[in-house]
Amino acid sequence: MAFEGLSERLQNTIQRMRGKGKISEADVKEMMREVRLALLEADVNFKVVKNFVKTVGERAIGQDVMSSLTPGQQVVKIVNEELTDLMGGEESKLTMSTQPPTVLMMVGLQGAGKTTTTGKLASLLRKKYNKKPLLVAADVYRPAAIQQLETLGKQLDMPVFSMGDQVSPVEIAKKAIEHAKAEHLDYVLIDTAGRLHVDEALMTELVEVKEIAKPDDILLVVDAMTGQDAVNVAQNFNETLELTGVVLTKLDGDTRGGAALSIRSVTGKPIKFVGMGEKLDALEPFHPDRMASRILGMGDVMSLIEKAQANVDEEKAMELANKMKDNSMTFDDFLEQLQQVKQMGPLDDLLKMIPGMNKMKGVENMSIDDKQMAHIEAIIKSMTTKERTDPTLLNASRRRRIATGSGRPVQEVNKLVKQFDEMKKMMKQMSGMGGKKGKKNPLAGLGGNFKLPF
Structure with missing residues (x-):
């Protein structure tokens, strides 16, 4: 991270x-x-x-x-x-055109993740803001660039405008905007060509596309892992194109973060979005105040809430809360909730958004990967419907059968069942407090041995 x-x-x-x-x-x-x-x-x-x-x-x-x-x-x-x-003080939002479509020009060097980021941004615009975007394949030089964008379009069920690789990017941009107007689309995202380095031919072409497309935003996509090189690239692009913002990719990777802290000061251009993973929904608006809080170990409650609102079914969460109160939560309920939480992103990242979590002993070594989550799912899915509803049925022979069915050691099955039972007891104690004064903290009796079953 x-x-x-x-x-x-x-x-x-x-x-x-x-x-x-x-x-x-x-x-x-x-x-x-x-x-x-x-x-x-x-x-x-x-x-x-x-x-x-x-x-x-x-x-x-x-x-x-x-x-x-x-x-x-x-x-x-x-x-x-x-x-x-x-890092900019406050969130810097996209510029919205008074006359649709709003045109976004995506620029950057090869390898920064520009094409994928174009798809991610289109997905975000549709999901979060209910907009209708058009992806435009204007990179006619890189092998398979057009095909890559078309594949992304199919995955996202989103229109892609392409005229092949024998037409100039300027003409493609012009026709794409005309098409978007005719189809009453809200956004046009132009995926332009990149190079392995900044050169005159690249910049000349990008200036020509800018003149014909008149973009509302010119977003530079840079790889956060390149460190100070990312800042240098931003300066070069800004001098020629007058960028309106930057998208930092791979901020979830093994990067020192220097680019995120330097770009705004050096170029004067805000970071508008950050890529936080490989999935097509792993692009987030950049909030300088939240990032500063996370860096200083103060948590990031707002981002946690937004992730929960976007990925957790409120009605089902309330239903689960009621089941916790009357101690009737089943393994099916637990599995369903686990799958919803998994959609919010890596659990170790989510835990770090909770204020004070960084001060808890051992949290720095905490790593909850997808494999562990998959093991839990495999164990639960290897249970019968009756066993999931009534874990008291899980005797030694049934646990051996579940271990064989899930491909996990029987000790792992025992551990999950035991911790699920402990979790139910804890939830019952917490719901029984009822807000009355003088009640003992229900977590106290569990000491330091209680851990979530993953």
Whole structure:
């Protein structure tokens, strides 16, 4: 996950400041030294680091902090605010045309994930905003580029405009916009050609497409894993095309995150979207304030809520809550809920969105992969309908049969059944509290041994 190294160093640094009843200039200087090293290691642009550390340091030594009753907390607040400001301050949305269709021109180098991102963005526009997009295959040079976009169109059940690879991209863009107007479509997403490096021929063609298409947004797609090279590419494209925004791909990968922290300061252009996985729904609007909170270990409740609203059936969730109250939850209910949660993304990423979760012992080593989820599903699906409804039927011979059917060790079956039972007991205790004062915390009796069954 992006920012992990940066997050760990910054969190360790500010944690030492957080509990201090009084801080000195020497404390602030020591903290700024650590922050500088953390940012440089994350591959953040040197000038950006210099300005950031200077601003935070000056604010931290200010009278408001030094005379505060909680100076450590004030410093954390300053770092959070400045980190948010560094990444743009607030969400930067797409420009909407007053006369449809709104035209988006997708640009970037080969290998950054431009074509896939074009499909992801179209999917987001339809799913989240109920818009009707048109994908336009204007990359006539890269082998199979047109075919790739057409395949994405089929997967998304979305129209793709193509005129083959013998027509100029300028003509394709012109005809595509005419087609979108005739079909009353809301968005036109033009997937332009890329190169392995920035060159004059590429830029000349992109300028020609821009002049004919008059795009409302020109979005540069860059690979976050390329670090400072991503910032250099953004500068080159911006000088010629006047970008309106950037889409960072592979922010879920093993990247240090420096590009996300540098691009806005260096180019003046906002990050509008980030790619957080390979699936076609793994593109998110970029929220600088939420990203800053996640980097500093403060969680990201809003993103968690949005993911839940988009992927969890509210009616079924309420039904499950009622079953938890009367202790009638079955393995079928659990499996259904597990599948809904899985749609929200990797569970270890979701856990990190919960405020304070980063401080829990062992959470940094927590990794819940799709294989483990698949094992749980296999075990539950190997049970009979009666066994799923009434787990008390699961004697030793039945558990051996389930283990054989699911291809998992019998110990794993035992563990799942035991933890499912513990979870039901915990839920019953929690629902029995009824908000009355003086009740013992139902989690206390479980100690540190209770874990979710995955």
